[in-house]
Amino acid sequence: MKDDEFYYPSEEVVKNANIQNYEKVYKEAAKDPVKFWEKAAKDLTWQKKWTKTFDDSKKPFYSWFVNGKCNIFDNALERHQKTATRGKIAILWEGENGDKRKLTYKELYNEVNKFAAVLKNMGVEKGDRVAVYLSNIPEVAITMLACVKIGAIHSVVYAGFSAQALRKRIKDAQAKIVVTVDWSYRRGKVICLKKIVDEALQEDCESISHSIVVNHGKEKVDFSSPRDVWYHELMKKKLPVPKTEVMDAEDPAFILYTSGTTGTPKGVVHAHGGYMVGVYRTIKWVFDLKENDVYWCTADPGWITGHSYIVYGPLMAGVTTIQYEGVPDFPQEDRIWEMVSRYKVNVLYTAPTLIRLMAKYGDDLPAKHDMSSLRILGSVGEPINPEAWKWYYEHIGKNRCPIMDTWWQTETGMNIITPLPPVPLKAGSAYRPFPGIIADVVDKDGKSVEVGKGGFLVIKGSWPAQLKTLYHNPQRYIKTYYDKIPGGMYLTGDLATKDKDGYFWIQGRADDVLSISGHRISNAEIESAIVSHEAVSEAGVIGKPHPVKGEIAKAFVILKSGFKGSEELIKEIKLHIRKTIGPLAVTEEIEFVEKLPKTRSGKIMRRVLRAKELGEELGDTSTLED
Numbered sequence: 001m002k003d004d005e006f007y008y009p010s011e012e013v014v015k016n017a018n019i020q021n022y023e024k025v026y027k028e029a030a031k032d033p034v035k036f037w038e039k040a041a042k043d044l045t046w047q048k049k050w051t052k053t054f055d056d057s058k059k060p061f062y063s064w065f066v067n068g069k070c071n072i073f074d075n076a077l078e079r080h081q082k083t084a085t086r087g088k089i090a091i092l093w094e095g096e097n098g099d100k101r102k103l104t105y106k107e108l109y110n111e112v113n114k115f116a117a118v119l120k121n122m123g124v125e126k127g128d129r130v131a132v133y134l135s136n137i138p139e140v141a142i143t144m145l146a147c148v149k150i151g152a153i154h155s156v157v158y159a160g161f162s163a164q165a166l167r168k169r170i171k172d173a174q175a176k177i178v179v180t181v182d183w184s185y186r187r188g189k190v191i192c193l194k195k196i197v198d199e200a201l202q203e204d205c206e207s208i209s210h211s212i213v214v215n216h217g218k219e220k221v222d223f224s225s226p227r228d229v230w231y232h233e234l235m236k237k238k239l240p241v242p243k244t245e246v247m248d249a250e251d252p253a254f255i256l257y258t259s260g261t262t263g264t265p266k267g268v269v270h271a272h273g274g275y276m277v278g279v280y281r282t283i284k285w286v287f288d289l290k291e292n293d294v295y296w297c298t299a300d301p302g303w304i305t306g307h308s309y310i311v312y313g314p315l316m317a318g319v320t321t322i323q324y325e326g327v328p329d330f331p332q333e334d335r336i337w338e339m340v341s342r343y344k345v346n347v348l349y350t351a352p353t354l355i356r357l358m359a360k361y362g363d364d365l366p367a368k369h370d371m372s373s374l375r376i377l378g379s380v381g382e383p384i385n386p387e388a389w390k391w392y393y394e395h396i397g398k399n400r401c402p403i404m405d406t407w408w409q410t411e412t413g414m415n416i417i418t419p420l421p422p423v424p425l426k427a428g429s430a431y432r433p434f435p436g437i438i439a440d441v442v443d444k445d446g447k448s449v450e451v452g453k454g455g456f457l458v459i460k461g462s463w464p465a466q467l468k469t470l471y472h473n474p475q476r477y478i479k480t481y482y483d484k485i486p487g488g489m490y491l492t493g494d495l496a497t498k499d500k501d502g503y504f505w506i507q508g509r510a511d512d513v514l515s516i517s518g519h520r521i522s523n524a525e526i527e528s529a530i531v532s533h534e535a536v537s538e539a540g541v542i543g544k545p546h547p548v549k550g551e552i553a554k555a556f557v558i559l560k561s562g563f564k565g566s567e568e569l570i571k572e573i574k575l576h577i578r579k580t581i582g583p584l585a586v587t588e589e590i591e592f593v594e595k596l597p598k599t600r601s602g603k604i605m606r607r608v609l610r611a612k613e614l615g616e617e618l619g620d621t622s623t624l625e626d
């Protein structure tokens, strides 16, 4: 890390930024964060104003905008119906094969209202859960917004998860309905998502009454179950538009499952009030959105980045958001740059893994396209290495677009440590906490570490878009985030350092969670998938650095007696992981071993496996059994 080289914003960027007088704002917010967030909340529509902005009497279960009444649907769609935004394009959709769809704010509003009526008519009530297993098509946004409108809680599951993983999540949330699509398209292949849903519903999903299927492909699908219904058939019905449910600020809007350090995913719960305030304020300031902006976040709606910064954020801000179903380097390697140029994208938000891939393809690809429309660039998902940062800055931003390296998590709901356009940047640093947020780097006793020393990244106090709890598991919420170090701080699970200028440098996860191409998946989840294979007795999974993907998974496997390691078996185990978790958990390397390093209490020491694999020092091995 090079921490004394600054990249300064142009005068123009500073002058036009939505955030003015940054240093003053930052200092004032640090003195009184609650006042800062109260002011931010006033930019949004509320049915009834809150009586208390912040309540920490039940900490670590914090409440924001107590007794306030609102609905995020009002802010994402309803309020634009009274202004010129109504006629503006809300969603620009493009398929990998070049198919296109456009939805204005008015059209999107109508679709959402219609689908809300459909859900209501099928018996979905306030507080009911709806599972969503869709590709990146406008129906994801329509479903999410229809749910929140009627007070239902959506649980979107990334379509890269397998049937078994989907089943786990449906079962945990006890979802009433699942919304899916017949076919999805990726890298020239068609994938039958409906079939994956059918497989998931084969057992343990009695809570599901209907599977609503969007017709997106041309190929036929099996439609023999009485629970199957076509989305377009339902949408033809003339039903009264249900009223928008008046929600308490603290009422849940959605659940999003994410990986923790154990094999069971955690259901992160976000509520209407604080979430909308945090997401709106950050998207307006970090991405500096202006009325006529075309904004493209390349994430998938199945992750938090998609929730906050493809669906809710841009819609609340009233801009045009791009949804692209497909991969950014298909059919040509420069597909992404061609699209940026064709749609005249102003703000591009993507991931380091993609930037590294593009850098590998070469500088001449972006150079072929006119990308002068770009104003702000964003990065998220994993630490961005200085080389990738510089390539992005130079070849995409042409040395004039600030890069917003936003550090945050499913749990934080919104950007937490992030630059803002008017601040001086350093290549590879996520800058400082957003105004109104207090973060620090501490040791295991909760004490701030010295400048330049590594430690645990923590957040002190609360912030509006903080997760409320883990779905029906408040104990796990406390245990995961508040029990490991003293001082009542939120433990992020990441390691970081702070430099002499107060800039944060995120170093990656401290716990056993991997980031493969920016996708968060835990070592334990992959291990338990491997161990469920009939030939396997034990497995230890580690992350290995990878130049494009950031990290890849490698598994060390002990076979049961009677089984012999072979190429064939490796293939079989890989397929088994795919089936159990999904293609996102791809484990590139599998090695058969006789023994695994363990503690005396029998826990596999992944740290030792990793050190051996990478040829590093073993460190403290006093707890090693053998």
Ligand code: WTA
Pocket (backbone or CB within 6 Å): 258, 303, 304, 305, 379, 380, 381, 382, 383, 384, 405, 406, 407, 408, 409, 410, 411, 430, 492, 493, 494, 506, 507, 508, 509, 515, 519, 520
């Ligand atoms: C990592 C994604 C470094 C981090 C929004 C975090 C990052 C995890 C950054 C959360 C960044 C995300 N720099 N690391 N800018 N952004 N991370 O829940 O390890 O899918 O804890 O949320 O991604 O992943 P999640």
